[in-house]
Each structure stands twice: as structure tokens, then as C-alpha cells.
Amino acid sequence: MSKKVTINVIAEMARVSKTTVSRFLNGKFDNMSEATKERIAETIAELDYHPSRQAQALKAKNSLLIGISVADISNMYTSRLLKGISDYFQNTIYQVLIMDGDNSIEREYSNLEKMVTERIDGIILQPLVHQPDHYQLLIDENIPVVQVDRYTEPFTWPAVVSDNFQKSLEVADLMKSKNYEEIIVLSNHINGVSSRMNRYNGLKTGIENTNITIKLIEIDDNKDWQNTLQSMLELPTKKALYALNGQVLWEIVRFLKKHHIAIPDDVGVIGYDDDMFADMISPEITSVSQNPQEIGRTAAANLMQIMNDETTLSKTIRIPSTIQMRESL
Incomplete structure (x- = not known):
């Protein structure tokens, strides 16, 4: 034996x-x-x-479960985020309970209720709602929480995010250096999602006191967004499209291909996060490359620190991203 x-x-x-x-x-x-x-x-x-989680839980008088609530598990960014979190907890006594909000506030709330019922020891939350009191009504103040990718305001719990505002300032500098006259921003709904708001506001701040104009198209539940975009592209100015996430970027690429609009001759294109495919098409797409695996790992490490030491951490940790210059601008 x-x-x-x-x-x-x-x-x-x-x-x-x-x-x-x-x-x-x-x-x-x-x-x-x-x-x-x-x-x-x-x-x-x-x-x-x-490790025997049941035996350790009885000894420690807690569940040894970490609850992870994500906005949309089908998003490739989310899968890489979860990879970083799971890798961190792999060789610890903790097990992770992953729940998908499916971009539904109601489903997210129901998932969090189940987590609380399971007596989870900590939560990593990618919030769908911008107001903290929505969550504080449910999550006991004794449960450690770290937000990831997004955050509520005013701040209640620490957050680990990309350097969204700063990187969009750099995108604005890039647009100025390329002499673009108009930037069309395409996104899922922006209001209430801190990552998208910071990307949009960073771009606006970066082109202040210039002649560059910004127009915004939110494609959520907007069946006319393609017609709106086509009308904008017909105007005689030098334009660039800025997609605020990878999923929207590929919607744009499909649209331009369908309508035989050439990149970058007819319009420039840049995306925030590219799902790691932007250099696999022709022309290659300029993109902001995030590090979701490191964001996830850092969030997990910070949650563990809070649970072990009851440490008060800084409100926000920003993980640097990088602009990958390619052929589309």
C-alpha cells in the first residue's frame, strides 16, 4: 500500500x-x-x-471557498482573467466557485445570494452595477471583496484594473500624430461600466484643445448602429474607429469587410483588447493589449492578503497595458 x-x-x-x-x-x-x-x-x-477541503474547513471553521462573479464568461478576456485567478489558488487550500452573470443584473444578484449562502470566505467581483449599495445590501461587511476589471463608485472595496484612462490618453496622442480629424468610438453601453467610462474619458481628455471631434455609437440594443456608422463614414474627413473592447472590434472588422471599406486607406481602426487575434488578419489591427491573467492573479493575491492579515489595501491597483502598433492606423 x-x-x-x-x-x-x-x-x-x-x-x-x-x-x-x-x-x-x-x-x-x-x-x-x-x-x-x-x-x-x-x-x-x-x-x-x-488537501481535504472538508477536513480543513472543519478545522478552520470556514468554507475554504472563494466566490468569483464575472460579467460574461463567454468573453475571451474573462477566460484569461479566470486563468490568472485559478492559477493562484491552485495549490492553496481554497477552491473557487465561478458564477456567470451573463450581463444580467438579476442573475448576478442571484449568484451572489448563492455564494453568501455557501458561506464563502471571500469574493472576487467583476461588477455589473456601478453603485456599491446595490451589493452592500447583500454582501456582509465581514466578507472580504476585491473588484476586478471594473469598480463601483464611491469606492467600497479595492479593485485591480487596467490603466484604462492613461492608455486612452496615449491613444489620443497617437491619433493626433496620425492627423486624424474625427474619431468614432464604438462600444457596448458605457454609463455605469468604469472600464469603458475611463477609456472614453481618457480619449476625450487627450484631444481637448484640438480640432479633432469624437462621436460615440453604443451598439447595445441599437439595431441601426451599422446604418449610423455607414452614414458617418461617408463624410469627407480623415477618420479612425476606436472599439472599446475586443468583441466590438470584431463587429467593426466584419462590417468594414462586408461593405468593402479599406483599412487604413478609407478608415483607421484601433481596438482596446484584441482577444489575441489582431495580428492574424490583414491588415494587422493596432490594439491596446491588456494583461488579464496578471489582473486576475493580482486580484487573487490581494484577496488572500486581506483574508489572512485583514490588511487595508490601496483603493485601486492598475496593471499596465501596451499599445501594439500595427498596420491599421
Whole structure:
């Protein structure tokens, strides 16, 4: 019969103390070297060790569950975000409970109710509602929460997001350097979604005191958006289209291809987040490349810190993104 794998066995094989293994499994990495973490992780994988969550939960008197509420799980950005979160918790004592809001406020609220019922130990929330009191009525103040990708205002919980405003300022500088006269912004609804509001406001701020004009088309529930866009493109100015997320970017590309509108000769195109496909078409599309996996990992690490140390963290952590210059501008 094979020897039962215990923390003592892991500690012996990894040449560390039992306490160090316990700290690793609880996500307490302070003062732990990367080499030590890697050695413990490799030992756990080699031994195929799986902590008994039920036993640990009884000992710790909590659920050892982390609730993750995302706006739309079908979005490729979200899948990469979840990858970062899941990777962080992989070798800890915690299990993750992922729930999809499907862009429905009602469904999101129902999901959060279920999480609270399950006595989750912490929540990572990609909020669909901009007002914090919508969530505070449901989520007990003793439950640690970290927001991800978006945030409520005024701030209630810390958030890990992209540098949306700053990067759109840089997009504005790029538009000025290319002598565009008009920027058409296309997006899902903006109001109440902090990431989209910051991208839009960053662009507006960046072109203040110039002759560049901005027009906005929100494509949600707008069956006429393609006709509106076509009419705008017929006007004799040098134009660029700015898609505020990857899904909208590909809607634009399909529209331009269908109507035989050439990129960049007839219109320039840039997208915020490109789902990693923007360099696989011709011409290649200029895009703002986010790092959702690092956003997810950072959110998970911050939630763990709050749960372990009851630490008060900064309101917002911004993970830098990068403008990938290609052929479409």
C-alpha cells in the first residue's frame, strides 16, 4: 500500500518545514523565496496531493471557498482573467466557485445570494452595477471583496484594473500624430461600466484643445448602429474607429469587410483588447493589449492578503497595458 501523502511528507521531500508547507497551502507567501515556492509546488504536483477541503474547513471553521462573479464568461478576456485567478489558488487550500452573470443584473444578484449562502470566505467581483449599495445590501461587511476589471463608485472595496484612462490618453496622442480629424468610438453601453467610462474619458481628455471631434455609437440594443456608422463614414474627413473592447472590434472588422471599406486607406481602426487575434488578419489591427491573467492573479493575491492579515489595501491597483502598433492606423 502506498504511503499516505501528508504535509509532513511534502515538507520532507521539499526540504522545508511543515509550517512552511502549511503557509504555502494557505497562500501566505510573505518572506518565502520563489525557489521555495517552486520546490513545494513541484513536490505537491509530483505526489498528486489534494488537501481535504472538508477536513480543513472543519478545522478552520470556514468554507475554504472563494466566490468569483464575472460579467460574461463567454468573453475571451474573462477566460484569461479566470486563468490568472485559478492559477493562484491552485495549490492553496481554497477552491473557487465561478458564477456567470451573463450581463444580467438579476442573475448576478442571484449568484451572489448563492455564494453568501455557501458561506464563502471571500469574493472576487467583476461588477455589473456601478453603485456599491446595490451589493452592500447583500454582501456582509465581514466578507472580504476585491473588484476586478471594473469598480463601483464611491469606492467600497479595492479593485485591480487596467490603466484604462492613461492608455486612452496615449491613444489620443497617437491619433493626433496620425492627423486624424474625427474619431468614432464604438462600444457596448458605457454609463455605469468604469472600464469603458475611463477609456472614453481618457480619449476625450487627450484631444481637448484640438480640432479633432469624437462621436460615440453604443451598439447595445441599437439595431441601426451599422446604418449610423455607414452614414458617418461617408463624410469627407480623415477618420479612425476606436472599439472599446475586443468583441466590438470584431463587429467593426466584419462590417468594414462586408461593405468593402479599406483599412487604413478609407478608415483607421484601433481596438482596446484584441482577444489575441489582431495580428492574424490583414491588415494587422493596432490594439491596446491588456494583461488579464496578471489582473486576475493580482486580484487573487490581494484577496488572500486581506483574508489572512485583514490588511487595508490601496483603493485601486492598475496593471499596465501596451499599445501594439500595427498596420491599421
